[in-house]
Amino acid sequence: MDWLSDPGYWASRLVFTRGLAAIYLIAFVAALRQFRPLIGTHGMLPVPRHLARTQFRRAPSLFHLHWSDRFFAAVCWTGIAGSAAAVLGLIDRLPLWAWMAEWAMLWVLYLSIVNVGQTWYGFGWESLLLEAGFLAIWLGPADVAPPVLVLWLLRWLLFRLEFGAGLIKLRGDPCWRDLTCLHYHHETQPMPNPASRWFHRLSPRIHRLEALANHATQLVVVWGLLLPQPVATAAAVVVIVTQGYLVISGNFAWLNWLTLVLATSVVDGRVWEAVLPVQRPPELGAPVWHQVLVLVVTTGLLALSWRPARNLFSRRQVMNASFDPLHLVNTYGAFGSVTRTRYEVVVEGTDDPDPGPGSVWREYEFRGKPGDVHRRPPQVAPYHLRLDWMMWFVGIDPRYGGRWLPQFLRLLLEGDRATLRLLRSSPFPPGSPPTHVRVRLFRYRFSTPEERRGAGAWWVRTPAGVLVDPVSLDQLGAG
Template structure:
């Protein structure tokens, strides 16, 4: 079946599937490490409470049949194990049906987690992983020929990811059109990385060049993905390099890495043969039943692509939206608007039973989000710190903090171990505080002179009260 096989993409498929398995591994590890405080039976947004009000048809998940914290943990462990085995090459060595079954289980288990994850999983990269993970089910094993139709489907995902992000920017904040967004973005992005301070202090003309280059990469280059080689490979290479630039400039979970993974599937074996010098791929086969299934999946993707394609050219373009319950074909985009000022919610506790002006308040430190001005931002991506990200949104508007923030405060007051594990530093190691409060601060990066003088990475100024002092008996809502 010459029309079906893409024989010059055997190594490309191998790299793509191994890299996708690595992302799955991270995603399941994040779920395993964080779910008890966020979604567990006693968590901030308990899954059982969600399942009681949301039917299966709206949120397909195995947890509708059974939920317990132990079962959730077991589900995540199975995902970690299967992803790890796939990463080291075990899965592709299995028979074709067995290989497909492993990829299906990975997709189904993560689908089950994401669909009950509520606010904690309301990110575009969740749908992206599920969409790409669905296509991976049908890409075959080491003994089968890479299916050309699905390789094109992967390029279609990469096109929508990049072009959608470009369109949401060019239609959004005026700073994208006047090329000034990067004067602010590195400082105000959700979770700066260890090099973000340096990126922020690059010369203004270079920031303009960066924005212009971003527009070319997202609005022009994606069309080249559907041209013959080597043009398509060059386009993918440009995207990969751009995404690596974003990786070192901030923490965006596995979003950038998924774009890189998709780009790997576009690079033909001739590129890797010239770079690495490996020989010819092993002989492959194409079972008829599998070819029929691949054609059916391609037709399904084509049909479901109507709504995302229409969204790309719509003046009311939706960002990071799913058009079906299983996240099979989605729309993507990020940073249509760029915040010009960085706000941070600083959470503090006191042992004083009667807080007053002279009470000593001690600050909780988060793992990723800015806190202590002297602490350099850290690199966590592709690992996703869900609580830290939601704290960034909460600082933008108190509405983003409901209904989970008061539950977070209550768990600090109770000294909940699962919640404290999500933090970098617990200032009350012996017993929980009597009261917890939250204050809103304005943050900015230090100048070069300030950094030399103080060693600080940030300058911060208190602005207002986000949450008045609250005890276990009197926790209330948030307000500015």
């Protein structure tokens, strides 16, 4: 059964698994740092309430067996230790069964988190990490020849990811068809980074070329991923370059980074061996039991691929959906529509016991999303600021905050320390929370060069309304 393995991809597997482990590490760190105010026992969307109404078979998770904030933290720390060991290559010399157990552990732990994460874990890159992580289980350690079928499943995943994103754009917003979406996108994307303003200021001709290059990559070049070498490597390099472009122009958590990592698995191993200080072991084997197991897994994943494949060619294509509770084969896509105007949610508080026209309102500053117009947009990706992202959605439609936004305001009024740690700064000293908070909506746009030179501002904002009138803790009630 030697035809089921390909030693030539030894270095490709090395690059892919190290990169995937790094993404796992970031994901577990983000979960540990943010879970208490988001989904903790006393958070905005508490896990215990979710577990009470969710069956295990619909959302498998270790937390169905036991829940406590301390146990969740232990799961995160275990994931951090395991993924750090994989990043450092400490597991590469393990026996095959132990190496598989290590990657399976990472997958089970993160699946357990995603399946209780609710709104905060509804992003497409969560399922993408789980699907890629499941495939990594079967790749094998350093002394095992990489299985051909798993390498092709990785190509299939990358193809669905890119082609699905291209189709959803072509079927969605007309601005993708007339090549004008990038006139707006760099300014209105969820979380701009330090370079986004520069990209926004590029000429309309360059913006049209950006959109055209996106279509060419996601709708044409991706077919090369399914062809023999060296065509597949050339297509993968194009994907890597385009993802790098997205990395430097915006903050999309680990979506672009993980897509780039997936593309490294398609690159011919001889390329990596030529540019990296690595040496392939002289003997690479593959036990029969492992090859049989890979055959079984591949058969199951191909069967599960039917619905995602059908979705690609459906007129009612959906984005970022999982068709099974284990997130084994999913559908992806982003920015099927592009907003033309940027609206930002601004949360303010006052210590006035009876707010009126003369009250002084002070603004909370978030870590990543725009607030202070003089603050340069920060670089946060591949880290994921979940609250900041959801605030962007609330700016588009307040209904996105229907379940958790009142609880967020209640925690601010209580001066909850864990919630305040989600923010960059609070205008109120520790132990002295505001008496009232309110939520306002502002229209934001990047400053012109003249405005930037004059006032030193990155943004210009104008009031656009009030989402939540002044509210006190008594009015919100207990959590």
